[in-house]
Each structure stands twice: as structure tokens, then as C-alpha cells.
Amino acid sequence: MKKSVLLGTLAVAGVASGAAFADGHGDTTLGQIQERGSLNCGVTTGLTGFAAPNAEGEWEGFDVGVCRAVAAAVLGDPTAVEFVPTTGQTRFTALASGEVDMLARNTTWTFSRDVDLAFEFTGVNYYDGQGFMVPRELGVSSALELDGATVCIQTGTTTELNLADFFSSNNMSYEPVPIETNAEAQQQYLAGACDVYTTDASGLAATRATFEDPSAHVVLPEIVSKEPLGPLVRHGDHEWGDIVRWTLNALITAEELGVTSANVGEIGGTTENPEIRRLLGTEGELGAMLGLEADWAANAIAAVGNYGELFEGNIGESTPIGLARGLNAQWTDGGLLYSPPFR
Amino acid sequence: MSEIHAETAYVRTEMLPEQAPPITAAGPVKWMRENLFSSPLNAILTVLSIIVIYYVLQGILPWMVNGIWNADSLSECREIRDARGGSSEHGHGVACWAVLGDRWHQLTFGFYPSDLYWRPILALALFLAALAPVLFDTVPRKMFILTAAAPFICAWLLWGGTIWGPLMIAVGFVIGWAIFKFGAPAIGALSATIAAILIPILYWLFIAGPIAGALSGAIPIGIEAVPSDDFGGFLLAFVIGASGIILSMPLGIVLALGRQSDLFIINKFSVIFIEVIRGVPLIVWLFTASLLLNYFLPPGTNFDLMLRVIIMVTLFSSAYIAEVIRGGLAALPRGQYEGADSLGLNYWQSMQLIILPQALKISIPGIVSSFIGLFKDTVLVVFVGLSDPIGFSNLIRATTDWNGIYWELFIFIGLCFFICCYGMSRYSQYLERKLRTDHR
Secondary structure, three states, X not given: OHHHHHHHHHXXXXXXXXXXXXXXXXXOHHHHHHHHOOEEEXXXXXXXXXXXXXXXXXXXXXXXXXXXXXXXXXXXXXXXXXXXXXXXXXHHHHHHOOOOOEEOOOOEOOHHHHHOOOEEEOOOOEEEOEEEEEXXXXXXXXXXXXXXXXXXXXXXXHXXXXXXXXXXXXXXXXXXXXXXXXXXXXXXXXXXXXOEEEEEHHHHHHHXXXXXXXXXXXXXXOOOOOEEEOOEEEOOOHHHHHHHHXXXXXXXXXXXXOOOOOOHHHHHHHOOOHHHHHHHOOOOOHHHHHOOOOOHHHHHHHHHOOHHHHHHHHOOOOOOOOOOOHHHOEHHHOXXXXXXXXX | OHHHHHHOOOOOOOOOOOOOOOHHHOHHHHHHHHHOOOOHHHHHHHHHHHHHHHHHHHHHHHHHHOOOOOOOOHHHHHHHHHHHOHHHOOOOOOOOOHHHHHHHHHHHHEOOOHHHOHHHHHHHHHHHHHHHHHHOOOOOHHHHHHHHHHHHXXXXXXXXXXXXXXXXXXXXXXXXXHHHHHHHHHHOHHHHHHHHHHXXXXXXXXXXXXXXXXXXXXXXXXXXXXXXXXXXXXXXXXHHHHHHHHHHHHHHHHHHHHHHOOOHHHHHHHHHHHHHHHXXXXXXXXXXXXXXXXXXXXXXXXXXXXXXXXXXXXXXXHHHHHHHHHHHHHHOOHHHHHHHHHOOOOHHHHHHHHHHHHHHHHHHHHHHHHHHHHHHHHHHHHHHOOOOHHHHHHHHHOOOOOOOOOHHHHHHHHHHHHHHHHHHHHHHHHHHHHHOOOOO
């Protein structure tokens, strides 16, 4: 009986102390983070290349890098992050209720999420789109040749709707094989239960990389939907939204200006380029305008590298996932990455 | 007579030595004839079964036995296998057990700091030691002191932090017990019971926190604190399962008694509680805990998700336990209740001494099967973002090293759950045999 009441009591104590803490917090998200000494960042419950813990239990990945960059900019310490794994169902509540300060969780920027759910997307860190993968032996080279194919599709996602749109607008028919998770999809596809597997192109690449013989499968060139993935914060604290937005922009600008994690230490002092000097805080007051230290962006870049380094290190062509930059190249290289100027 | 016998050669004078029974009437041959080949139909079925079993095992056993234990990633496993020429033997290849060697600590402890692994292990040992006097009556009764202290020590070991927090919570129980014990003669049994419940709650809410804070400021005794976010894998499953089991048992008994009570409000409250909780799936309650409570609580309140889940699991399980125990209460003959009344026992005495011991004994199989179900249901927390063993199998699969690995992880997780649940099941059978008083 005594055991029984203990945890009940802990619960009561938890509520009481929680309520007590609530009074002590600063008013702003930034103030709360600085008081707490760590950033609460919502990530996925595991997605190859984007967020996963390594054997030491440290989180790694492309989305994780964004969290670490923000923590480095705000607190000067990229390890001062509490990663909160969130599922597709719990992610938005976790953000809305304040359980996490930001989400960096492969979330597609859509109208209703931005407007109706009252979130603020602070940019796009990965331009994704829905693609198709088929076995090479089918001899298919374009998605327009897929008339009558059986397609493995995750139920209840936007990919399901996009697929229906694509096939009906091209006057083709298909037979869906509904599946629940990506893991199940891999098994079904390899077992030959469907001719085609469709999901986001980054997911297809990650899946293909795990096959015994990746070269026996091709990802078709057609991309049938727009999936701009980006970090988001909740409405109501624009200063905090600005910090997350401009940290991401700082990583993108750093790549454009040739600032890397290797040279970020000295280039701020040696360069004559005024934009680099403003970015790294050796000139101007940009950090103070955000309420941060002058070297906020330099800390972020030193922690995770610029956008290009982050990309190459986690999902780029040197990794098993092997994604090409494609749409995610700088605007100067024909991609869509275009950061507003640091001025 | 005897002389005639002695002279007739065909009459034996000594016993023949015993002979072994015919081979078909003893030993394995007899057993097989009786059990496997007793009729032509049975013989055919036996042969067919053996063929099926052989077919399954020849697929699975080489896969398991030839498994690779030393590799850093799935692709390395595949290279080792190809170097052995193992892939051409049959379609399934071989198991890549190396994932367990690489990640066993995450499946077991989650994100718990690796230099502090001794704390959960010590807590488990303490928990088992504290459980011993409850489970086996041959253990010295003095061990119950440990049982009373164990929840506080275990919680302190697991979460760490200052020692004064658990200590101050424990003081609340002492206060409640003292009021119940010494207040009853002064203010009557009913008021003492109410006071023994209310005053500790008020104490925990308003006094315990500040005192613990002041004491830990003055005399800082403590160990490194570990936040609930770091709990994962089987540690999480065990903590949720064990707290759920321990907490739901007394709550279930109270609810079962409440449902049998003649007091209108208590009776209706118990009925409504049980029916509402049982009428809704556990996964919905977990979503309630993780999503809805966030909206109800004041903004900025960070009420630990793990604690919310433990509370929900406990409430859910207690409703089932209540119904199982109510079955046991209903199975007792009316005479037992009347006999208790005729002895002049009051309600609590009659329950404690006569009714509950018999009702609980009848309910043991049902209670244990509820507990096994509860323990296995802990994997549902994966849907609210907690990293239980299944959740961790997803996380491990999300790394580029181990993406594409399935069976090895699931077999390991299944085996661990099987060992725990089978242990519980065997204990319940032992308890049934020990408590059996009828003559069967």
C-alpha cells in the first residue's frame, strides 16, 4: 500500500513543483531557454539521415543539426539540447503546449499548419517531393509508364492523396497496397507485393540504400508533389521565431559566402567582406538585435558547419543515403536556397 | 509330496530370473506407440508434423546459429556473410546479431547515462529483494521493513537528485499512519481515517516541497539527477510496468469493495470509474495523458510525460483488477459474510481477516493475467513518443548503420518479454498450488 501511494504522491508533487516553476520562468521563450540552460527540441522518433541516436546515445542527423545550431546560437553550447522524440500525432501538441521550444521534424510547410494550427514556419531546410521507386528489371524509366501498376503506399498521409491526383490527371490506373509504416513498406516491396513504392524522395533514397543490392532499384525522375520541410515554432513569440529563422539563414548564408566550420574561427577577423563580418559579429550589431551574443552565428556555424557541410555530413552523396543537392543547392548553383541578406 | 517333486525333472525348483519387458511395452518405444502412432491416422499426422517442424527449423536454425556477432553495421554483416559464402546456402541468409552487441545497452537502459548503469541495476536488485517477503512466506518477516522503504530508495536511485525529496514524501506516510494509529481513540475511527488521508495530502502539497528544498540547501546529500527523458528501453517498460502493477493492486481492491458497497455515492463512483476506464481503449487514455492534459494544465507547467503515462496505466489496470477481484468476492458463499458478521467483526476486520484472503485467492489467475497484459501493454507508449523497446528498435533502425534490420531486434525484445511474463505465470501457478486448501 505504501508503494502505491508513493508514485501518486510524486505525481502530486510533480504538479505542485511544475506550477511553482511556472511562476519562475521568464516571459519569453528565449528567457525560459536561458534560465533552463538547454533547448527543448522536438525531433522524429527516428528517420534515417534526419534524426537518430548513435551507439553512444547522442542524436545525429540533418534535422538534429538545426537544433544544435540554434542551441549554439542561443546558449553557446551545441550539446545543450534536450531532444524530445515526437510522433506524427504528438508533434503539434508538444509544440503548442510548450513541451518543446521548436520542432525540427521533417514537417511539411502547408497552409493549414501555418495558419489554422497557429504555427510559424521559420524557413525550409530541405525541399522534398514525392517520388517513385521500381525494380530495375521492370525496365520502367518514367512514372508515366506505370499504368496498371500495384503501388505500396502509406495510408493516411498526403502521399496517398498526391498519388491519386497524379494517376488520375494522367489518365492512368493503379492498384494500391496499403501499408502502415516505412519498415513494413520495405519488406513488402522487397517481397514483390507491389511493383512500385512511393514516398518522399529522401525516404526512397534512404530505403534504397539499405537494400542488399541498391543498383537493382531505380528512383524515377518524376517528383509529383512539393514537400518543403522546415523547422517551426508556435505563434505568439516573434522574437524567438526570428532567432530560429535567422540561425537557419546564417547556415545557408555561410555556405554562400564560403564560411565553413574550419575557417569560421579566423575568417571574421581576416576577411574584408562586410557581409561575412556582419554575419560573424566582428562588425555591426546583428546579434544584439536578436538579443544574443555578437558571435551567435559563428557559434552555430562552428558547431554544425554551414548548410552544405550539414547536408554532406548527414544525407549527402558521401553518405550511404547519397542524396544529390538538387533543389537544395544554393540559388547561385541553380537550387532554391536563397537567404535574405545579413544587413 | 516334496520327494516326488524332487524326483520329477520337469518341475522347476527355483524362480526364473526377471526378464526385461518386451521392447514394445516399455520405454520410449511404448511411449511413441501410445502417443504418436496409436492408429494409422495418428501415424500419418505425426509424420506430417515432423516434416513441417523439420522444414521450419531447417529454415530458422541455420539462420540463428550461423548469425554474425561481430560487425559495426548491417552492410559489414553482409560482407562477412558473403565472404563466408553463406548467402547461397538458402534464401534467408544469416542473422546479424551484431546489432544487439552494438545497441544492447540502448534496448535495456535507453538514454540513461552509461556510467550510472549501476543505479537501475541496484534498484532492480533492491526491488526483487523487497518483493521476496511478499512473494514467498519462507523469507524472514523482518524483510518487510525493506519492502516499505524500497519504493523510496528505488525512486531515488532511478531519478537521483537530493535525498530529501523522497525522504519528505516518506514522512507524509508516517504522519498519516500516526494519525490513524493514535487519533482513532481520540476522534473516532471514521474521522481518524479521513484525517489520515487528508492531512498527508495537504502536507505533500504545501509543506513537503519547501522543507525538502530548505534541507537540501542546508545539508546537500544527493546523487546526480537523471531526467525522465533519459529513461528508455526495458528500463522504461519495467518502471511503467512495475509501478502500474504495484499501484493498481490496492486501487483495484478499493474499487472492487466500493462497487460492492451499500453506500450510494461510493458505489456509484466506483461503478462509473470502472466502466468509463474499461470502456475506452488504453491507447486513447495514453493520448489523453500526452495530448489533452497539456491543454488542461496551466501553461508553462511541465508535468512529466512518463509520470502521466504511469498514472494512466495504473488507472486503466486498476479498473480491470477491480472487476477480477469483484468476481472473487462474488464467488464467496454468503455464509462467509454472515459468519464474519456473527463473530462481531466490523467491516474492515471482516474484509481483512475473512473475505479478502479467500476472494484474492480465487482471483489469482485473473490478477496475474491482468498484470501480464499490463506489462506487455507498456509497449503502447511508443505511440506517445516514449522510447520503450519497440520505440528504440525504430530509433536503431533509423541510423544508417542498421537501417533494414528487423527480425534480430524483434526476436530479442520478444524473448525478454517472454521471460518476464512466463516467470509471472509460473509464480501464479506456484501460488495456486500453495494456497489450495480443498481436497482434489
